[in-house]
Amino acid sequence: MPTAEDFKIGSTVGGKYRIEECLGQGGMGSVYRVTHLYLNKEFAMKAVNSCVTTDVAMQRFQQEAKTATLLNHPSLVQVHDFGVFDDATPYLVMDFIDGITFAEFLKQNGPISVDDVPVLFSQVCFALLSAHESGIVHRDIKPGNIMLCTKVARDAEGSVKIVDFGIAKLLFREAGEIQALTKTGEIFGSPLYMSPEQCIGDLVDHRSDQYSLGCVLFEMLTGTPPHVGPTALNTMMLHDTMKAPTLKEASLGKEFPPALERVVGKMLARSPADRYENIGEAALSLTKACAGDSSPGSSSRSGKSTLSRQSETVTLSTKQLTMIVASTAILGVALGALGMEFLHLRTATQPVPTASVTDSTLPQSGNSAAQPENLAAQPGNSAQPSESNDASFNPLDFSDPKTTHTETLKSLKNAGAVTSTISGTGASRRRTIIFPKFALGTVLEYRKTMPSRILSKAGGIRDFDASVPLTLDVGEIADAFIAMPSIVTKIPPDLFKGLFIRLPKSESGDEDEKSQSDLAATIRELRHWTNLESIGLHYFALNKGVFENLFLLDKLRCLELTHCRFDARKFADQKIWNKLAELGFNYCGNVDPLLARLSSSSNLQILNLIGSDYSAAALGSLRKCKQLVSLNLSSDKVDDEMIEAIKSINSVRILWLDGTKYKTEHIKKLLSFPGIDKIILLKERSPSGHDVFKDPRVIYKEY
Template sequence: MSKSGPSLTAPEASALAQPAADRDVCRRCGKARAIKSREGSFTAYLFQELRCHCGDSSSSQRRSAADRGADRVAQRKQFTQAVRGLANSAGAPCQAQFANNTIVGGTFKIVSLIGEGGMSAVYLAEHLGLHRNFALKILSPELVNENGWLRFQSEAQTLAALNHRTFVKVYDLGIHEGTTPFYSMDYLRGYSLEELIAGDGPMPLAQMLSTFIEILDGLAYAHRNGIVHRDLKPANIMICTVDGSRAVKLLDFGISKLIGSATTTTKMQQLTSAGDVFGSPFYMSPEQSGGEAVDARSDIYSLGCSMFEVLSGFVPYDGENALDTILMHQEAEIPSILDFEAGSDLPPSIDIVLAKCLAKRPDDRYQSAKELALDLTRISEGKDVQDYGLVSTVGETNAMKRRGRIKSDDGGQFRAGSRKLTSVPLAIFMLTVAALALGSYVVFQGSLRPKSADERQPSRNSVSNLELLDSAPGVWTHFDYAQEPKGSEKDQTPFSSLETVGNKTKLVFNFPEDIALGLLSDDFVNGLVGVGRNAKGRLEYPSNVELTYTPTTILKKYPQYLKRFKPGDFHILNLDQSAAGDEMLKAVAANAPWIEYLVFKEAKDITAKSIPSLSSFYNLRILEASGSTISGDILAQADCWAKLEQLHWEQANNPGPLLKKLQSSPITVLRLEHTNLTSEDFESIAKLSGLTNLTLTGSRITEKDCKVLAKLKHVRPFKPQEASY
């Protein structure tokens, strides 16, 4: 998550188009800006596709808006730094500072400090085993207590579980020297939208639409998995370059919340006290700042605030302080972006969309990210959107009059909504106090009593004991790659046995005590690994449990440990990004060929060299290979598909050959999300007669393709408009 510049999408071409002395490169698209004196020249004509077309506004207008944005960002940073200085002078502990070349967790060597926040610091670090750079997020020492550790774990597990191109991938979660939690993630080079606005002013409409449509794709994925971000803002949206292509990334799930099941609610209650309020005041929904329950529609509101700022250079509500800003979100009229200088050339449709996003009541907003994305797509295609006729919850507003949205019902008198704000003042007062401590980032956690020096000290017990708690949400632990076994590698005794006490039978594992062999989890839903325990020492489970095993890379060196598992000890083998590779896949295939369910998401290090080893899996029934670089023609060469029942392959690469191979398998579930499918691919899918569940979200589907898919007797009919999302 570097603040340094991104790799440009076409640097060589831009260099050809203009001499180095005159070159002005756009940070949004990576292309060279045209020079005024050369407009209309033959050279300009030849290189017109290689030059920036992000905006047609004049340089002075762009600079004016940029100056205003930069001033606002500078004021926020100055205020935050001043508050931190006061806190430090009062004796509060500073952020953890690791010197360059420090070895963290026996695996990562610190290269440099990238940045610091209110809860953690992020470092550029080199993985000693992979010789690859990662971003290392390290929890601030004053927050190393039970609650802080659980929140840190929750963030890491949330990111690790989300498998989507718009999210930063997390690889390892661990504890350095028993006291300092950390996790590693992809190291990205680029700019946040906040930085782009501050530097270049408001973003052109077309650029904003393409950026937020992509973000909404990822947000919809998170919401489908029961995760609400709760801190969406331009500073948490990053434009970067990944594998030579422009990419949009959604950052900072540090205060995200799981919603949905009763189990999930119970887990979150361990992390959230009554009255807790989280978020950034400029972007918080009314219900979020009021301390009420939030769902996906709160994220829609925050995204509306972000789009408003990206297009205009200003947030929709900007009070004198945090209290004033939050009250404006609660009570002020919805502003019209058409009234801003940068919005004068925008179509009325974007104003309608923003107004619906910023509705005070959640029921009046877009009800899903998909619904909002569809309207943004219509605008990008030059089409109108429906005027929703929203009703304010506080009173008739001038902005809504201009949109023609007010509908009166008693002799022309407008009635305010029924939403009560009586509980808001206390929460707002608490928020304001917290805002003075953390600048623009607001966190209030129950008591404002200052901590004693002893309470601020990192607690070894509070962290190390949590590793063993089954009830701790998301216990997903890092493994020390420098660790070596001390004799257990010679043992051949099976790990598992059944023990009966009374009328209850338990599945008992006796793993080595001298090394952790990975992670065992009995919580695996929709491809997401939940609560887990170190595969170390004695572990007990109900005899009918279905376990997921995530091995550590030590098994590449000592694959004989795999032979000590019995068929049925675990149902799912999860090769996560840090462990997945050709050596690991070969080791698993040679020593545990009985596996039925194999997962290697985002496994960039699994190549064509190891794919033939898949043929050893004689009982493979489910394969998840989303994000893999392996193409369908390579996978089709393996001979393990005779019993396959489910294939989950998001962003599939040339799936056609494998689809043909699967026509003789009993496959019932096929997921090919965000995949470029050809007409021949649709014909192959239509021949999978046993399909009962087909998911093609984000894949382009034409009317002709729908007719082909209609041959599937047990799958609901597809519609062409589903192709857009």
């Protein structure tokens, strides 16, 4: 019998399913439209590829089937059969749906009107409520997983369907089986729509789906998700640290009913406790909010709803409407990690990718190549922390405006020392860290470029694979962290290899002298951190003491400055610049004097210049940097002089460029230069149809 990878159209599998069409294929398996020969009815069938039928994959696939059998609602897809073919290929048979996803509808028709909200989202809310009452959390609610059925009246029950419960989580436990498959700390979902608790690997409940649906509703009304960062991990951090904008702000001034703004804002509350108790309450509130009188110019009273207007003008092909469960996430039961790497965590909206040096000869990019919707953590990754076994762990919410700076300082002052112990031997070695009961920030996995995926909060008792190096992002407590440098000495000196300190964006643009001296004192204390290799500073005004103390950090090899203010001419002579292998000046004003100084560096390998100002002459001076292999540029000034400056830097093999600024002729010219191995272009979406795009050296990364 053929395997899932090569089922033939027209063939019969399992003695009763005729293969009609392959609807999608991926590394994990395939999805087919099939006909049940005895019932003469069409279904959708998932089948796992033979190469990935590991025990864990099989368990996850079986868990998806078991989860689906608990679902019983007109707006939830039903599973009709599950089993294993004679060749050991597991399969899952479910409803075949003719329809179009919310994502496709939005792409083709634009945002919906307020009048459409009750029709569409009430069904989704009550379908999720049904799942939640059965103990199931979807965990991947997004526009691609909600469908409009084309053969059902718009206002009829079941005209909207939620699909793909492939990464759903049961709230109850069955002898630990499910806990083993979806461990606390694993990150599942799509970053544009993930709840803050999902983003940081915390436990999730039904209120996580409510947040994700709030993101979908927000996008369907405005055309954009509430949070969009330059990388997937950056987007996740925005969910965790930033309040969602209003509908009016996101839609550039369009008016919405105030009651609707309040409902959406409540669904998007960062703390689960601040959301609706259940999603049924959200449905009722949405209906009431949309039924009220809207303000003048509101999109809620347009004569006809978006759906009714578009039904008169839009004709979709059968192929466009043929969507099935999990069509956008083939076999989500064994989602693979796509390397959630990032250069830093920031709140600015401009894309700030970075390149990273690996152990190979050619440095690889540290920016995630994945589209945000396709991102998920690798199942069973041993770097994930275990659930905190401190039952009283209840971190202080430092993002809450009610939490004062004084309270934060008091918490830090009274905090005990962080302890770290290693147990086990060989590959089973584990590191157990006991943090204060409040969170010091977030623990990330460290890689070569100050980077990587979130592991857990830095609070309570946490457990990690001892072989995984760690980074600390102090996040919301940054101002208190630098105001009390002694906190550094409470952390084991060999614990962290990377550190992020990100002040909130200053409205005035100025920090006082005390803030600068506090930062300098904190960095001086960091000399006790014997493994520290990377530091990222955001929204700081920097003085001489900061640079001098950075130089004294023996192992420091990577420094990323973002939205930092300092006089480049005044500090160009600092010794720190010649010490670094990787350096970033992102949104730091004019950096010409620094580029001139860096021209004499014998260590610099990676340089990021995103959003900063520089001249072609200053850039060209980097031709003296014989070790510089990766250059990340973003400049509004792209002309022949700038292209020639890039050409003169013979050592550069990888170029990161803003794909919206560089034209086709620029790319062709750059490709003609000897030594260029890769040009990574950042764009909103990958283009096609031109010869230059077919060059294997040109790589598109979407942001």
